[in-house]
Amino acid sequence: VIDAPAPNGPGACAEGVEPVQCPDGPNGPSGKYTCGDPMEYCSKPCTPGYSGDEIPATELRMSQPFGQSASPAGRIVFDPQGNLYFADTGNHLIRMIDTDGIVHRVAGQPPVDGVPQSGYAGDGGPAVDAQLNFPVDLAFGDDGTLYFTDVRNHCVRAIDPAGNISTAVGICGEHGYEGDYGPPQEALLNLVFGIEWADGRLIVSDTGNNVIRSVLLP
CATH class of the missing domain: 2.120.10.30 (TolB, C-terminal domain)
Incomplete structure (x- = not known):
């Protein structure tokens, strides 16, 4: 599923799609990656x-x-x-x-x-x-x-x-x-x-x- 968030690090996305790291937050690197649009998925909670x-x-x-x-x-x-x-x-x-x-x-x-x-x-x-x-x-x-x-x-x-x-x-x-x-x-x-x-x-x-x-x- 191309639009789904990736695991907590680079992992398998759909064929031909590379995971993108989310932007750093106020406390440093976010550690989050997504297979989809960072603007849509990086703001979603991982709790x-x-x-x-x-x-x-x-x-x-x-x-x-x-x-x-x-x-x-x-x-x-x-x-x-x-x-x-x-x-x-x-x-x-x-x-x-x-x-x-x-x-x-x-x-x-x-x-x-x-x-x-x-x-x-x-x-x-x-x-x-x-x-x-x-x-x-x-x-x-x-x-x-x-x-x-x-x-x-x-x-x-x-x-x-x-x-x-x-x-x-x-x-x-x-x-x-x-x-x-x-x-x-x-x-x-x-x-x-x-x-x-x-x-x-x-x-x-x-x-x-x-x-x-x-x-x-x-």
């Missing part, structure tokens, strides 16, 4: 925030754990229709940018008066009404289910194609280590950061327990 949803992606603000850069454990994923999904970690949301460039909230409750809403609630109902606590990594299953790590709830949760949320692995809100060779929803995890879908299984990075676990879902 955590929440700009709402159902807006163009170029107006998006989010809250990642390291400012606006992504956590190394997280990723962006695409569904078969080409929509882009990502974890807005500091806002405790899962969000999506559709192929028309519009941002949608997929899971989690939006900030209230600027305060992110974290917690655990909502299983069995619409994902947009649920509460999450530091979501980081995402992966799609073969049936279109979106799995994500709910890190501070110590569990992996799932959003089905109809938009309803459930717990896939772990007991949300409890942490520890147990449950090998048992039902996934009776296992205990500890700060699960990363997941991958491979050959019909979830591969889970049980980070706080220093182990990788393989989960065969029902």
Whole structure:
């Protein structure tokens, strides 16, 4: 996307487009670069925030754990229709940018008066009404289910194609280590950061327990 801001330093723009450094500020070099028009983008904030949803992606603000850069454990994923999904970690949301460039909230409750809403609630109902606590990594299953790590709830949760949320692995809100060779929803995890879908299984990075676990879902 030519008009999108670049990362916090020279990075990939559209083919043939070089990033341009923003003008220095009153305190010295800005450290900001853009792939688009400096007059339009250099004045935009690069601080955590929440700009709402159902807006163009170029107006998006989010809250990642390291400012606006992504956590190394997280990723962006695409569904078969080409929509882009990502974890807005500091806002405790899962969000999506559709192929028309519009941002949608997929899971989690939006900030209230600027305060992110974290917690655990909502299983069995619409994902947009649920509460999450530091979501980081995402992966799609073969049936279109979106799995994500709910890190501070110590569990992996799932959003089905109809938009309803459930717990896939772990007991949300409890942490520890147990449950090998048992039902996934009776296992205990500890700060699960990363997941991958491979050959019909979830591969889970049980980070706080220093182990990788393989989960065969029902």
